[in-house]
Amino acid sequence: MNNRRTSGVRAYARKALTPAAVAGVAGLAFAPQLALADDAAADAATELSGVQVEGKAALQPASPKYTSQLLDTPRNVTVVPRVIIEQTAATSLQDILQTSPGITFGAGEGGQPLADRPFIRGQASGNNIFVDGVRDSGGQVREVFNLEQIEVIKGPDSAYNGRGSGGGSINLTTKRPTLVEQTDVSAQVGTDSYLRGTIDANLPIGETSAIRVNLMGSQGDIPGRNAVDFDRWGAAIAAGVGIGTDTRVTLSYYHLTANNMPDYGVPLYTKLGGATAPRTTKSGVLDVPRDSFYGLTARDFQKSEADIATLITEHDINDAITFRNVFRYSKTLNDYVVTNPGDGGAAQFVAGEWWMKRGTKSRWNQATTVANVTDFYGKFTTGGIEHSYDVGLELSRETNRNASYLIYTTAGSACPAGFTNNVTTAGVGDCTRVFAPNPSDPWQGVVNRPDASVNYTQTVGVYAFDTISFGDKWLLNLGIRHDEYSVKGLDVGVTSVQGVQTATTLTPRKGDWSFTNYQVGLVYKPTPNGSVYASYGTSSTPPTISGGDQNTTGAGLGNLANVLLDPEEVTSAEIGVKWAFFHERLSTSAALFHMTRENAQVLVDTGIYAQVGETMVQGLEIGVTGRVTPAWMVFGGYTYMDSELVRGAFNGVNQGDRLANTPEHSFSLFTTYDLTDAFSFGGGAYYVSDSYGGNQGGAGGGANAVFAPAYWRFDAYAAYRFTDTLNLQLNVKNVTDEDYIARTNGVHHADYGPGRQAILTLNVRF
Numbered sequence: 001m002n003n004r005r006t007s008g009v010r011a012y013a014r015k016a017l018t019p020a021a022v023a024g025v026a027g028l029a030f031a032p033q034l035a036l037a038d039d040a041a042a043d044a045a046t047e048l049s050g051v052q053v054e055g056k057a058a059l060q061p062a063s064p065k066y067t068s069q070l071l072d073t074p075r076n077v078t079v080v081p082r083v084i085i086e087q088t089a090a091t092s093l094q095d096i097l098q099t100s101p102g103i104t105f106g107a108g109e110g111g112q113p114l115a116d117r118p119f120i121r122g123q124a125s126g127n128n129i130f131v132d133g134v135r136d137s138g139g140q141v142r143e144v145f146n147l148e149q150i151e152v153i154k155g156p157d158s159a160y161n162g163r164g165s166g167g168g169s170i171n172l173t174t175k176r177p178t179l180v181e182q183t184d185v186s187a188q189v190g191t192d193s194y195l196r197g198t199i200d201a202n203l204p205i206g207e208t209s210a211i212r213v214n215l216m217g218s219q220g221d222i223p224g225r226n227a228v229d230f231d232r233w234g235a236a237i238a239a240g241v242g243i244g245t246d247t248r249v250t251l252s253y254y255h256l257t258a259n260n261m262p263d264y265g266v267p268l269y270t271k272l273g274g275a276t277a278p279r280t281t282k283s284g285v286l287d288v289p290r291d292s293f294y295g296l297t298a299r300d301f302q303k304s305e306a307d308i309a310t311l312i313t314e315h316d317i318n319d320a321i322t323f324r325n326v327f328r329y330s331k332t333l334n335d336y337v338v339t340n341p342g343d344g345g346a347a348q349f350v351a352g353e354w355w356m357k358r359g360t361k362s363r364w365n366q367a368t369t370v371a372n373v374t375d376f377y378g379k380f381t382t383g384g385i386e387h388s389y390d391v392g393l394e395l396s397r398e399t400n401r402n403a404s405y406l407i408y409t410t411a412g413s414a415c416p417a418g419f420t421n422n423v424t425t426a427g428v429g430d431c432t433r434v435f436a437p438n439p440s441d442p443w444q445g446v447v448n449r450p451d452a453s454v455n456y457t458q459t460v461g462v463y464a465f466d467t468i469s470f471g472d473k474w475l476l477n478l479g480i481r482h483d484e485y486s487v488k489g490l491d492v493g494v495t496s497v498q499g500v501q502t503a504t505t506l507t508p509r510k511g512d513w514s515f516t517n518y519q520v521g522l523v524y525k526p527t528p529n530g531s532v533y534a535s536y537g538t539s540s541t542p543p544t545i546s547g548g549d550q551n552t553t554g555a556g557l558g559n560l561a562n563v564l565l566d567p568e569e570v571t572s573a574e575i576g577v578k579w580a581f582f583h584e585r586l587s588t589s590a591a592l593f594h595m596t597r598e599n600a601q602v603l604v605d606t607g608i609y610a611q612v613g614e615t616m617v618q619g620l621e622i623g624v625t626g627r628v629t630p631a632w633m634v635f636g637g638y639t640y641m642d643s644e645l646v647r648g649a650f651n652g653v654n655q656g657d658r659l660a661n662t663p664e665h666s667f668s669l670f671t672t673y674d675l676t677d678a679f680s681f682g683g684g685a686y687y688v689s690d691s692y693g694g695n696q697g698g699a700g701g702g703a704n705a706v707f708a709p710a711y712w713r714f715d716a717y718a719a720y721r722f723t724d725t726l727n728l729q730l731n732v733k734n735v736t737d738e739d740y741i742a743r744t745n746g747v748h749h750a751d752y753g754p755g756r757q758a759i760l761t762l763n764v765r766f
Contacts, residue, residue, distance in 0.1 A: 059587070059625065061151045062173045063133045064324060064377035065160050067388040067467040067477070071578050074477050074521025074533035076591050076621055080150040084635050087717060088670060088684065089188070089731040089759050091196065091218060093118070093129075093142040093150075097170070098686055100152050101666040102621060102639030107265070107693060107745040113139030113363055114262055114302065115334055120154055121595060122617045122643050122662035123167025123570070130161065130171040131328075132310060137398045138332035138367025141304050143256055145198050145216035146236040148173045154621070155572045155593060156539030158517035159479040162394065162461045166539040166570025166597060174310075176250055177210035177240035178202055183766055190759035193229075194220035209241045223734070224755025225263060226291040227439035232258035246316040254308040262302040262338035264361070265751035266292055268706050268744075271347050271434065272354060283690075283741070284706035285750040288435055290739050294358060295339035298443040299407075302336035324375040330368070337362045337405055337447060342748030347434050348415070354434035357415045362405035364449050371396035386469040394461040403452035403492070408499030411444040446499035455489035457544065472528070477521040477535070486512035487544045487564075511564035515540040530579040541568040543601065565611050570597045576621075586626035586634075594618040602648035613648030615659055617641055633682075636669035658692060660746060663710075665689040672717060683735075684715035693744030708750065711740035729761040 059079035060070050070077055078100050090096040093116050097103045106117040106124065116139075117126040129136045136142075144150075153160065154168040161169050181204050188196040196218035204210045219231035238252035267286045269279045280287040308330040315323045343359020377390035415431030432438060463481035470476070488510040495503035521535030543565045576591030600613030623637035643659035658664075665687065672682030689710040714735045721727040737756035744750040 059149070061153075061171065062149075063151075063160075063171065064322075064375050064390045065133075065392070065463070065465055065479075067377070067390055067465045068475060068523075071529070071580055071584070071587070072467070072475055072523050072525070072531050074475075074523050074531075074535040074576075075519075075537070075574060076154040076576065076589065076593070076623070078152040078154075078623060078637075079625075080152070080635075082148055084670060085144050085147060085150075086186075087672065087719075087729070088715070089729075089733070089761065090144055092116075092144065093170075093172075096144055096150060097152070099635060099668050099670055099684070101637050101668045102154065102619075102641065103152065104661045104663065104666075104688070104691060105743055106661050107743050107749065107751055113334055113365060114264075114336055114338055114361070115139030115304075116142055118170065119661040120152070120165075120167035120169075121593075121619075122615075122641060122659045123165040123597070124661075125165050125167050125169065128157075128161065128164050128167075128169035130169060131308065132174055132312070132326060133171060134310070134326055134328045134371050134373055135161070135369070135396065135398075136172070136308075136330070137369045138306075138330075138400070139334035139363070139365055140306055140332055141258055141260070141302075142172070142306075143216065143232065143234055143258075145234055146174050146214045146254060148175045155535075155574060155595065156517070156519075156537040156570045158483075158515075158539035159463065159465075159481045159519040159537060162459060162481060162483045163485055163542055163567075164539050165541055166568075166572070166595065174236070174252065174254070175200065175212060175214060175238070176252075177212040177238050177243065179204050179208070179210055179243050185764045185766075186761055188759055188761045190220070191757050192221040192223045194218075194757065194759060196220075208243050208245055209239075210243060212236075212238045212240075222263065222754055223757040224290050224737075224739075224752065226293040227295065227297055228261045228263045228293060230258065230260040232256065232260075248312075248314045250310075250312045252308075252310045252312075254306065254310075256304070256306045258302075258304040260302045260304070261295065261297065262300055262336050263293065263295065263751065264338055264340045264342075265749045266294070267341040267356070267434070267749060268747070270747075271342065271356060274346055283709045283744075283750075285708075285741055285744065286434075290752050290755065292435075292437055293439045294341040294356075294432060294437045295439055296358065296441060296443050297439050298441070299445070299447070300337055300339055302338065303333065304335070305333040307331045320378045320380040321376055322378050324377065326371075326373045328369065328371045332367045334363060334365045337407065340748060341437075342745065344430070355415055355431060356434050358430045358432060360405075360407050362407065362447075364401075364403045364405065364452065366401045366452075368399045369396065388467040388469070389465060391464045392462070394459060394463075396457075396459045398457040400455045400457070400489075401452040402455070403450055406448045406450055406494070406496045406499045406501060407445065408496075409443065409445040410498075448496075448499050448501065450494040450496070450501045451492045451504055453490060453492045455487060455544070458486050460484040473525050475523040475525070475531075477519070477523065479519040480516065481518075482514070482516045483540070484512070484514055485542060486510075487542075509564065511542075511544065513540075513542050513567055515542075515567055529581070529584065530577070532577045534573075534575045536571070536573050538572075539570040541570065541597075543567070565601050565609070566599060568597055568599050568601065568611070570595060572596075582627070584626075586624070586628060589621070589623045591621045592619070593621070596646075600648060604648075614646040615644065615648075616646050617643045617659065617662060631674040632671070633673075634669065634671045636667070636671075636684075638665075638667045640665055657705075660692050661743070663689045663691040665710075670715075670717075672719075678721045679719070681716075681718040683717050684713075686713045686715075687711070691743065693746035693750070706744055706746055706750070708741035708744050711738060711753075713738055713740065713753070725765045727763050729763060731759045731761070733757045733759070 104119045151171040156166045183201040186198045199215045202212045214236040216234040222228040234256040236254040240250040242248040311327045313325045340359040344357035347354045347356040373394045375392040461483045465479040468476040491507040493505040517538045519537035523533045572595040574593040578589045597615045602613035604610045619641040643662040645657045667687040670684040674680045691708045716732040719729040734756045740753045742753035
């Protein structure tokens, strides 16, 4: 380790000793004493919002790749159960992942889709989302109505999942049929025209079969944002046979249709005069009211669709071997035209007012995936040493078709170029006031979809995991995966005149890579309810990790439009401690990690990318989930991240800059307390420190960087149970109606978080 890196680690260690970190680690030090709490209280069960939560129920990822209990897994894994999804009134992936600190969401821009874009430990992880262990390809805005739990694994996980960004991955475990007859109906009404209804019906058929049906419909406005609304509906049906027997088969189908008014937020200070313009705010976000919306309701739209069919087959061959096979066919569509207030050129000052042209971004992206994942897993003992293992094979083929719309305005002012303050044209079409935009401006024009680029991605992956137990105190966790990964496609470049395609250029591309990744972790168990671990893992990030989900041609991509570079390499070391209190009713964890991305592709000259970059993220994570007492539930944690661009500075990006979408501090805690058998109350507290939105033009942390300022947000919760089958729940999100920037693109726009909203939910179970 060189002197510069050593001093950096020492500085990180000093900075990491925040009050929250010290308190968390000190709390774990008292684990043996706290674990001796009253057993009778520990075994209590309680009812929350109509969801039964058993005191001894331990959260566990659904995948057989996790060959030990979560308590003994030597890495940071967070499981968000269904009770948290329901109690927080979450409806989207972004809603629920705010309960897991260290995860931020990026804004869509250019080659990045307007869709779910989570960042885990500072790494873009939008293409690291899985459903029941199978990669969920294609840009989407995901729903949660059919989810049983959400699993977040942090750190390099290519040994688990193949190609990845290195920051981690997210697995969505769906609801499956059971042998318990039960129907849950939920009806919600709220401010901002919010309406939502769900039905979850599980119907046994005979002694070993069942059908489960989930339905959802929802609509409303986004609190605090003018003209931004949504409506969506979804349905999921799953049939299971052989439930509880040696051979189990589940066939499921999921559909979601979402129609949203897309929102690219508000401009930055650069809109009024470029990079040399005076900053009206310290953050660089233009000082306009939160409800300022620059889109056009007559033109802008976003339609998202998903159709997913899954067949899961499981068979217990004997006591030591279980066979599991998951076959998936899915088709998704992300289709939108959105106004980008940061594009369209600089604003123009005319007759005492600032006027601007509305820029546009668009996408038509259809993704089709055929995948099959096979596992053999189980336990056996040889020579007094116990093995818990999983070996598997993954085969997948993804097809991505991608195009940007041809948009041409046929009426209205040419704003700002040549703009004159003519009342017959001002405020028509693409032209609007900077400080008083009108989303209802009339618009006339054409929107045509040209020929689409097509990309084919094929993966063959083989993997093996083993947790080796040496007595009661030591466990060795090993994992390895080898991938044969290939892409080929045809990039389509389009020339147009007044929105009509006139010429096409075709650029073929092809590439294939082989990479092997591994992980190793050592666990020491001083007591049965505690573990101390150290682990090391790797990940590979090929340049086409998105499988064609991002634009492969266009401004800013330079030589990446036709040059395929080698995979980037991510390595991470982690040490941590996990402890379960009160017979595993309460789980806590603390971990220190250091992650490096090498061979990173960075812009080294205008239009030229090369693999000479290196980034570093290191930090501390503390987590807690479960019950402090039978009446008091907690879920949340704290994350500290120290990030740095170690090598690869260019065009305003400086060595030593912080990375985009990597706030130093983030904290979340959702908690409820059962005051009586019938009444419970609580809420959530969420904090995120300053977060930069891009690594261009100093936007990654330099002196002129644009950033989302730090903010606190508070939610409130209360529930009253009238009977065992009927309860009423009230959620008030953003109680203080805080004006906060959820994220910035860094060089174009910033997105406001939602304002205050109250939601009343009636839950009925029968």
